[in-house]
Amino acid sequence: MLKNGLALAAMTATLAAGAFSIDWIIFDRVDYLADVRVVDPVRYSGELIDEGRYADAEEYAAFWLSLPGVAAEDRQARQVEANRLLAHEKRSELSYQAAEVAKGFLLGESEEDYGRAAGVAADFTLYGDVRDLVREASHWLSNEEVDLLIAALAGAGIGITALSFGPQAGASGTVKAGLSALKAAKRSKRVPVKLFEEAGTVLADAAKSASKAGTKAGTKEASEAAFKTLARLAPLGDLARFTEKEGARAGLEVLARSEHLADITRVIKAAEPFGENAAAALRTLGPDFVRVSEKRGAAEVKAVARFGPDAVTKLERVPAKTFLRDMRHLKAIATESIYRVIRLCLRTVEILFSVITGLISVAGFLSSVISWLRRFGKREEVRSA
Template structure:
């Protein structure tokens, strides 16, 4: 019986341990548990991976942006390692052979992943050269029964009619729209055009495509190319366009009015660079959303292209809700952390992320959390058992005393 009383006396300390485990669980784990499934970017691994797969432009842009973030120093880890990746990427991208190859690729095929390659492709698209090139290529595919890129063909048609409108009263609007069309084509090639915007633009290009089909029958042009080669097709097409330039110019004026909302995109490319304009498109949900993202890019200034690129789909909302300074304070931890700013202030997110990262790695974090909760449950259960045992022991002791007392 005495042993039971001794055990029951342990119920209080055991319960205290259970409460302590619960407190540790809350302070160390529960408070930052929302971060357990959030992907926190390791800048060293990320930049090295980009370089290793040959994406030198992205590696350089990421490294440069990371080193400019608050609290990052090139003299300390992880800044030191990221700075080394930056140095290597810069060396590759500055080599004459690499620059020449990417520039030629951009101008003639529009397929370069480099800024100067994109700029060369963009320059060719600003003239009729790029539009005719792309339209004839897609027409040849159509004539041969091969799959046709309706978006590229449609925007090429838009580009041609807008170029034709350059000598009409609609020239200023046509020039702005022409610049936007060239950006859109470049974005498509770079894989930065959301599907919904692509569908909207294909619909907008339907009438210009029909007008070109009437002015310069594409099947006849392709047949001419079959007889005399690409040069013959090119000459035949240009001749037909020249004859029908009045109809093309009229359609170009109408198209310019339809694309007035894209003026901000052209302005963004002129003031912040083509890269920023491409990232604006990449972060826009539809055509109507473009002006909103342009305003975000303007707030971000010279870093707009890189911040939009690496900030993930939540970057625009985060900048609108919290401001640039708060976004940049947590930016180093990756897009999923940036997205948390939609419901938490940067100060809270920054504190919790640092606490989470300082505590342990993700795998051991989960193991420790499970261990604390098992101990918490076991201690609470043992405390209950000991309390019940103590209560039963006291009840049994009373009954024994009653039996032994003289009647």
């Protein structure tokens, strides 16, 4: 009986060892990928079109098609290209373009760069700032909600205009462009509250400096105060230059990822390597994009970007080369459903081994006890005889 038990234990141990080995070789080393949600670019770009977000759809499709590992002849790539062309066609309609320009200039709101450019053009004149102040004042008179930050930005814009006279005129111009971007960002309701709170504090100081510059115009003290204020707003100047190069949409995405004014420069550095695709990269590669880019570099981020934001996050754990190797390995194993079935079978063998080993151990212990009792009984019989 004991021999049979030992044989069964040996066989079970062999099966379990095999299961453990297979589990590690096939699954354990890629287990960190189990929670990666791979974005389907065809479905995602199609959903953007259905929502009427044609600019987002075209930008995303162009970005995805430009990534390493995407072959233009693949069926998926052809479908993404078809979505890109459809979104481009919608954006090319004159009625759409006219509506976006009007929205940008009159309301300061637009989904297109040319519409935002119209809004920026308005903001560079007193018209844009007065427009926003009048609108918020009408809200106040009608007992409607007043956007205090928009009003503050408009007031600061008028104040910055006062700083536009003198040696600091060049710097004030880029800051004014940054203020316009802040207005657009505020209306989008996607920018962190902390950024606006900090900007509000700095802009309040800017208004004071503008007041001093007005009373002491032309003096050295006034120029120094203006330069000091503009230095604190320097990230807005960086934002304005980046926006001029890559477009207003990219500038808005920079603000959406910036918790503080100082973060603006960090986000820009992470986005610049993506060039014309900067807006799409910032919008779609997840909350860890900037931090991972600083750690791994833009090339590694681009290498895994086609899989989506979860893939970018995993670069905090492994380099892109390892991630791509393991993704190929995981794809070769099976689909997710088969993956779960195989993993369950392996786990069952491992648990079965543990149970049988425990039972055999108990059986061995009981067998030893019985054998001892028999020997003890025989010794007692011999003594009594």
